Amino acid sequence: MRRKWDAKIKAKIVLEGLMGGSVNELCRSHELRPGQYYKWREHFLKNCHLLFEKETRAPDKSELAIENEKLKRLVGELTLELNNDKSIR
Structure with missing residues (x-):
């Protein structure tokens, strides 16, 4: 049977x-073949x-939630702006 060796x-x-x-x-001492x-x-x-x-780390959930809220706000503002432009014409 083959042994599984831990990376560490x-x-x-x-x-x-x-x-x-x-x-x-x-x-x-480790019962390991030199090869x-x-x-x-x-x-x-x-x-x-x-x-x-350089290690790249994934953003945590709170950072993603903050970014998500910013983007939602921006989409809302742009939608209002678009609707205002349409109503002026």
């Missing part, structure tokens, strides 16, 4: 190896730069 555990194992630990000992370790290390090194990219 993978990162910890890879970092241990990168900090100079013996890869063979590390793999033996798997090297795949994880390669993936880690290819993607570690993503940690430093």
Whole structure:
């Protein structure tokens, strides 16, 4: 049966190896094949730069509610303006 490895555990194992630990000992202690370790290390090194990219966060519900109210007000004002223009003609 294959084991599922948690992302945090993978990162910890890879970092241990990168900090100079013996890869063979590390793999033996975690019951991990060295080939798997090297795949994880390669993936880690290819993607570690993503940690430093600016994080985009989703707006929370209160921010969305405020924006929604502003837009509703604007639509209402524009509708009134349009109706006033039509009635003047």
